[in-house]
Amino acid sequence: MYVSVERVLDPTLRGAPTIVLSNNDGCAVARSDEAKALGIAMGQPWFEIRERPHLAAVVARSSNYEEYGAFSSRFHETVATLASSTEVYSVDEAFVGLPRRSSTGDQAETAAAIQDRVGRWTGLPTSAGVGPTKTLAKVAQRHAKSISAPMVDLTTWPHDQVGELLAATPVSEVWGIGSRLTQGLAGLGIHTAADLAYADAGVLRRRWSVVLERTARELAGVACTPVGFTPKDRQQLMYSRMLGQPVSSRDEMRSVLAQYAATAARRLRAHGLEAALMQVWISSSRFRDDVAHHSTSVALDPPTNDPMRVISASRAVLPKMREGHPYNRAGILLTGLGRAGAQPSLLVDPEDPTRQRLAAAVDAIADRHGREVIGWGPTGLRGSQRWDMRRERLSASRTTRWEQLLTVR
């Protein structure tokens, strides 16, 4: 999906082996078919790809999450215009509940209409799978992609043909089966999706969990997770980043943490949430022999989304830091989330309302004039920092920044 967005923004990338890099331009997180054909692996470090002569033609882009987010929103909004029940599953996937038969035509027609509209309104190519359960729909969609068909509708297939597809599908490709389960299932002689569909559900549940049992039942055609199942409220909010350059002094780390805490608090406010518990951690590269990892939990009582309180809480991990050791990652995890203002404390005075208005005003100013014109305490007026993440190959933000809007003459 990231590569598809880059190709909408820059059509000259069509047909070229294209990859999108992770934050900090670290490794490949999205690959075009042409890039996959050249043997580039998911997660392969950019410094390795860059120096291989046979990969010289590969075009790399830094992640442009603002654009991907905007395209994702348009994608989901477009799907919703043609479907009565949809479930946003991920940035680039949606489940759509289709009536068995309707006056508007059969299921495949509806799916094709959605794909057509998504293509015309967003420019994104899609593949679709239709099945009696979510897990089977995912099997169908994978199959469509693998044979370069826009769509596969399993509900029109004869029963034994579905069985053949499942028998030809490695169990590791089934939605919900990762590497650990693949290993464990192999021990029971379960190697394909068909093996799993016919396995003893009780054994699966006792040996692993109800999650695996549901996956097996869904492969057998029994829906266990209805479309549109309303997800529970968000339970955690994380903001973590690798640093563009290692940070080894407490002084500098203090401003890193303040910046991250301010961002996390800003996202809390954007969701109308407040947090009761914060975990903050710093660590050095996991590829070092003497990796250091320190973390601390801080209770936020009463729960809050006030940037000043979150920023000062973020300092709690600093005493554990080894002065002089190169740290390259920091993160803030906020949990115990609740609707802002929903849990008035009986023991502590409510927060000063002017503090909330101040946070809202700072948000509004930053939205309108940029993050560099206003900031909190140690984050200061935000010029570029030594430790900012690297994004050296960023595409233009054609749909999220006015000043980068494409000019057509």
Place this chain on the structure above:
DNA sequence: TCTGGGGTCCTAGGACCC
């Protein structure tokens, strides 16, 4: 020898997803 029978809430850790 022997020591009830339920519950809830919280946390840590493991598995998975994109």
Place this chain on the structure above:
DNA sequence: TCTGGGGTCCTAGGACCC
């Protein structure tokens, strides 16, 4: 030199309740 950033769900176990 260089290796991402989020999330979810489930289970086990401990603390605590009546």
